[in-house]
Amino acid sequence: MTVSDPVVEDVVSTISRTATEIRQGLVGRRGTVDEENPSGETQAEADIWADELLEGRLTEIDGIGEYASEERATVVDCGADPDGDAYAIACDPLDGSSNLKSNNAMGTIFGVYDAALPARGDTLVAAGYVLYGPITTMVLATEESVSVYEMSGGERRLVQSDVTLPEEPVVYGFGGGVSNWPDEFEAFAREIETELKLRYGGAMIADVNQVLTYGGIFGYPGLESRPAGKLRLQFEGNPIGYVVERAGGRSSNGHRSLLTIDPDDLHERTPVHVGNAELIDRLEDRPT
Numbered sequence: 165m166t167v168s169d170p171v172v173e174d175v176v177s178t179i180s181r182t183a184t185e186i187r188q189g190l191v192g193r194r195g196t197v198d199e200e201n202p203s204g205e206t207q208a209e210a211d212i213w214a215d216e217l218l219e220g221r222l223t224e225i226d227g228i229g230e231y232a233s234e235e236r237a238t239v240v241d242c243g244a245d246p247d248g249d250a251y252a253i254a255c256d257p258l259d260g261s262s263n264l265k266s267n268n269a270m271g272t273i274f275g276v277y278d279a280a281l282p283a284r285g286d287t288l289v290a291a292g293y294v295l296y297g298p299i300t301t302m303v304l305a306t307e308e309s310v311s312v313y314e315m316s317g318g319e320r321r322l323v324q325s326d327v328t329l330p331e332e333p334v335v336y337g338f339g340g341g342v343s344n345w346p347d348e349f350e351a352f353a354r355e356i357e358t359e360l361k362l363r364y365g366g367a368m369i370a371d372v373n374q375v376l377t378y379g380g381i382f383g384y385p386g387l388e389s390r391p392a393g394k395l396r397l398q399f400e401g402n403p404i405g406y407v408v409e410r411a412g413g414r415s416s417n418g419h420r421s422l423l424t425i426d427p428d429d430l431h432e433r434t435p436v437h438v439g440n441a442e443l444i445d446r447l448e449d450r451p452t
C-alpha cells in the first residue's frame with residue numbers, strides 16, 4: 165500500500181531500500197570511531213555509515229528541503245524552502261547502535277516535518293521506524309493511519325493496517341536506571357512494575373514496538389543527573405510520539421504531549437513517555 169502524498173511515498177520507499185542496505189552492512193561495522201555525535205555520544209562506524217547512506221538518498225528527493233540527523237550538528241539544506249512547499253526530514257539513522265556489540269535489536273527512526281527544523285512534532289505529516297529484529301519491519305504513521313510492513317529485498321509488504329494500541333496494557337520499559345530517577349517517577353514506576361511485565365532492551369524503538377504490539381508504556385524520564393533526560397526531541401521523541409498518538413495512545417514529557425513542545429535547539433533532549441493513554445494520564449496526574 166503506497167502513501168497518498170507522493171513526496172512522503174518517495175521518502176518511505178527510499179528509506180525501505182536504504183534500510184535493507186543498512187541491515188546488510190552492519191556486519192563489519194560493529195566498532196566505534198574516535199568521534200562523538202552532537203549529543204556527546206561515541207559514534208559507531210555503522211552510525212556514520214547509515215547516516216551517510218540516508219543523507220545521500222533523501223536529499224535527492226524533490227520536495228525535500230532539509231535533512232537532519234542525530235549524527236550531524238547542523239541541518240543539511242537541500243535548496244528548497246521547507247517553510248514553502250518542501251518537507252524536512254529528521255532521522256536517527258541507527259537508534260540503539262550500542263546494541264550492535266551485543267547483537268540485539270536496533271533500528272532507524274524518521275520523521276517528515278512540514279516546517280523548517282527544529283520543528284514542533286505537530287508539524288509532522290509522517291513518521292515511523294524500521295526495526296532490525298529477527299525480521300526487518302517498518303512501522304509507518306501518516307495522517308491516515310498506522311501500518312506495519314515486512315521488508316525484503318528493499319521492498320515493503322503490508323502486513324497490518326489501521327494499527328492501534330491494544331486496550332489492555334501488558335508490558336513496560338523504563339530507561340535511565342532507578343537510582344537516577346526523581347522520587348515521583350520512581351513511585352510511578354514501582355506501581356507499574358506490580359501491574360505489567362518488564363520489557364527493556366536498550367533500543368527505544370524495539371521497546372516501543374513491544375508497547376505498540378502488546379500495549380503498555382515506554383519511558384525515559386528526566387533524571388536527577390540529567391533533568392531533560394537522554395532522548396532527542398526532533399529525532400526520537402517527536403517521531404515516536406507521532407506514531408503512538410496516531411495509534412490511539414499518548415505521548416508526554418511528563419506534563420504534555422511531546423508534539424506540542426516548541427523546540428529551541430535541533431539536538432535538545434526531552435523526557436519521553438509513550439503508550440496507553442490511561443497510563444500516560446496517570447503519570448501526568450501524579451503530584452510532582
Ligand code: P6P
Binds near residue numbers: 339394
Ligand atoms: P540507556 C539508544 O542509545 C537510546 O538513545 C535509545 O534508543 C534507548 O531507549 C536509550 O538510548 C537507552 O539508554 O541509558 O538505557 O543505555
